[in-house]
Amino acid sequence: MPKDLRTWLRDLEDRIPGEPLRVSKAVKPASFEVSSILHQLEERGNLSAVFFDKPTSVKAEPSDYRLLCHAFTTREKLAVSLDLQDSNRVSLFEKYLESSRQRKKTEIVAPSEAPVKEVIIREKSLDIGDLPIMRHNSMDGGPYLTPVVVAREPNGERYNTSWNRMMYIDSHHLAIYMSPRHLWTYFQEVEARQESMPIGVVLGHHMAFMLSASALVPPDEDEYEVAGGLLGEPLRVVPSEAYGERLLVPADAEIVIEGEILPQRRTLEGPFGEFTKLIGPQRLSWLFRARAITHRHRPIMHSVFGAHLDHLYAHFPIEASIFQRVKQVITGVKDICWLHSGGSFHLVISMKKRTEGEPMRAAMAALSASNFIKHVFVVDDDLDPENAKDVMWAVSNCCQADSDITVLHNIQGQLLDPSLRQETKGSGLIIDATRPLDRPYSPRAALPPEALEKIRLEDYISS
Amino acid sequence: MKIHYVNCPQCNKSFHCDANLLGLDIPLHCPYCDLYFEPEERKGEQLPKGTAFMGLSRIDRKILYLPVQEKKRPTKV
Ligand SMILES: Cc1cc2nc3c(=O)[nH]c(=O)nc-3n(C[C@H](O)[C@H](O)[C@H](O)COP(=O)(O)O)c2cc1C
Ligand SMILES: [Zn+2]
Numbered sequence: 286m287p288k289d290l291r292t293w294l295r296d297l298e299d300r301i302p303g304e305p306l307r308v309s310k311a312v313k314p315a316s317f318e319v320s321s322i323l324h325q326l327e328e329r330g331n332l333s334a335v336f337f338d339k340p341t342s343v344k345a346e347p348s349d350y351r352l353l354c355h356a357f358t359t360r361e362k363l364a365v366s367l368d369l370q371d372s373n374r375v376s377l378f379e380k381y382l383e384s385s386r387q388r389k390k391t392e393i394v395a396p397s398e399a400p401v402k403e404v405i406i407r408e409k410s411l412d413i414g415d416l417p418i419m420r421h422n423s424m425d426g427g428p429y430l431t432p433v434v435v436a437r438e439p440n441g442e443r444y445n446t447s448w449n450r451m452m453y454i455d456s457h458h459l460a461i462y463m464s465p466r467h468l469w470t471y472f473q474e475v476e477a478r479q480e481s482m483p484i485g486v487v488l489g490h491h492m493a494f495m496l497s498a499s500a501l502v503p504p505d506e507d508e509y510e511v512a513g514g515l516l517g518e519p520l521r522v523v524p525s526e527a528y529g530e531r532l533l534v535p536a537d538a539e540i541v542i543e544g545e546i547l548p549q550r551r552t553l554e555g556p557f558g559e560f561t562k563l564i565g566p567q568r569l570s571w572l573f574r575a576r577a578i579t580h581r582h583r584p585i586m587h588s589v590f591g592a593h594l595d596h597l598y599a600h601f602p603i604e605a606s607i608f609q610r611v612k613q614v615i616t617g618v619k620d621i622c623w624l625h626s627g628g629s630f631h632l633v634i635s636m637k638k639r640t641e642g643e644p645m646r647a648a649m650a651a652l653s654a655s656n657f658i659k660h661v662f663v664v665d666d667d668l669d670p671e672n673a674k675d676v677m678w679a680v681s682n683c684c685q686a687d688s689d690i691t692v693l694h695n696i697q698g699q700l701l702d703p704s705l706r707q708e709t710k711g712s713g714l715i716i717d718a719t720r721p722l723d724r725p726y727s728p729r730a731a732l733p734p735e736a737l738e739k740i741r742l743e744d745y746i747s748s
Numbered sequence: 749m750k751i752h753y754v755n756c757p758q759c760n761k762s763f764h765c766d767a768n769l770l771g772l773d774i775p776l777h778c779p780y781c782d783l784y785f786e787p788e789e790r791k792g793e794q795l796p797k798g799t800a801f802m803g804l805s806r807i808d809r810k811i812l813y814l815p816v817q818e819k820k821r822p823t824k825v
Contacts, residue, residue, distance in 0.1 A: 556779060569769065569801075
C-alpha cells in the first residue's frame, strides 16, 4: 500500500500512545477556535498531533473535511515521518540526509488508481471557502492555508515542492506569498512571457512528502524524486484535471487545489505570523485562481500552525542541512539545535573541542550555511543543546565577554528580521561557551547517579 | 522591509503594512473588519516612475485583485 496521510496516522497511533488527540466537537477554524486549542495545548507542553473531526468551512457551515494539526511539533513525530525507530536528534539528521540522497523516480499512475481523484470538483462548482481554513494569529489578513505547492519547471521536466502560505480571498482566489527562491524563479520566467503558471496546492499527504518542501535542494534537481527518497518509495503522481500531463500532482494526496498564478496581477496579503513569532506586514503578493479541486472521500486537510512551534519544526530539513555542513568542517561537532525561544535565529552547537579556535570555525560554518542563523552559541558535548537552561549555564560560567564573544559585521541577514537596519545586511554573534583546554576547570555540580536512582520521589512525598 | 502602521476608518483598529503600499494608488485591507479603504495620508515614499516593484513597472488598481463581493459594493469611505 502506498504511503499517504492515512498510513502516517496509523503509524502515529501505533507508535505514540494517545496520539493524535481527537476533537469530536464542531470547531470553527476561521474564527480562531482551532488555533486557540492548539495554542493552549502548546502552553501546557502538550505537543500531540490533533485531529479535528468536525471543523466547519470558512463560512462556518458543517463540512465533509477533517483537519489535522501539530503533525511536526516533536522529534518523535519526525521519527514516525522518516520511518526511524529512534527519535534522537542526530539520528534524525542522519536519517533525513541519507534518505534525501536516495532519489527515486516518480511513478505515473492512471486517474482510476489515484485516491486524490475520488471526488472531482470542476471550476464552475468549486468553492475554496468550503475548506476548514484556519485563522492562526490575531491580525491575520484572512483565513490561511499552509500547503505544499507543487510546480513543474517552465520548459522542463523537473518538479519543485515548497511551502507557501496562501490567504483565502473568495471562492476561486487565494493570495500566494513567494520569497525569492525556486518557485518565485519559475514564475519570473513565466510572467515575462505574459503566461500563467499552473500549480498544485497539496493539502495533506504523508509527512515525509510534506518535509520535501523545506529541503534545500539545488535548482537542477527534481524534488518529487527527493520526496520519493524521504518516503522510501517512488512518489505516485497523476495528470491533473485542469492541465493534464502538463502538471502531474501527487496521486495519494488528500486534497489538491489545481489552478494557476496569474501574470500581471497582484493582491493584498497579510498580515501573517512568521516562524519568527513576529507578525509580518500586509503586502502585495501574487494571485492564484483555482480551476479544480480533487480530493479523497472524507478528506483530511493538514495545516501547520503559523508562528508556533509546529512552524519551526516543519523547517527540520534546513536544520539537518546545517548540521551536515558544520560536521563536515569540524568533526568533533556532536549535535546542533535551534533554541526554540529564539526561532531559527539562535543556533546552539555542542561539540568535543580538540583545540582552541575550533568552536569559532564550527560557528562560522553554521553562519555561512544559512541566513536563518544570526546568533551561535557553542557549548561542550556534555550539555544538551536543546536545553536552554544548560546553554545559559554555559554562557554564564564558561564565558568571558572580552575574549569569548565575537560580533561579525556586514553579513547577509534574514528578510524576516525587523531588527535589520539595512534591508539585507546585518551582524552576527558567536558566543564560545566551551570550557578552556589550557587549565583544569571546576566540574558542574551534580548528584551521585546511584543515589538519585535509588530514591523514588513518590515514596517520600505524596503529591 | 520598512513598515507603516495604519488605522482602519471603520473599526479604528491598527495594523501594519509594507510602507511602499502607501506610495501606490491602491486601497488597504483591514484584517479586523474586512473593509477595503484608502489610507488617509499617503505617507509612503513615492516610488520613482518606472521603478519595478514586485517585478512590475506599474502597480495600480488594474493589476490589483479585490474579492468578488468587494467589486459589487459601492465605494466606501
Ligand atoms: C510552514 C511553512 C510555511 C512557509 N511559508 C512560506 C511562504 O509563504 N513563502 C515562501 O517563499 N516560503 C515559505 N516557507 C519556506 C519555504 O518552504 C522554503 O524556503 C523552501 O525551501 C522553498 O523551496 P524552493 O526553494 O524549492 O521554492 C515556509 C516554510 C514552512 C515550513
Ligand atoms: Zn476595520
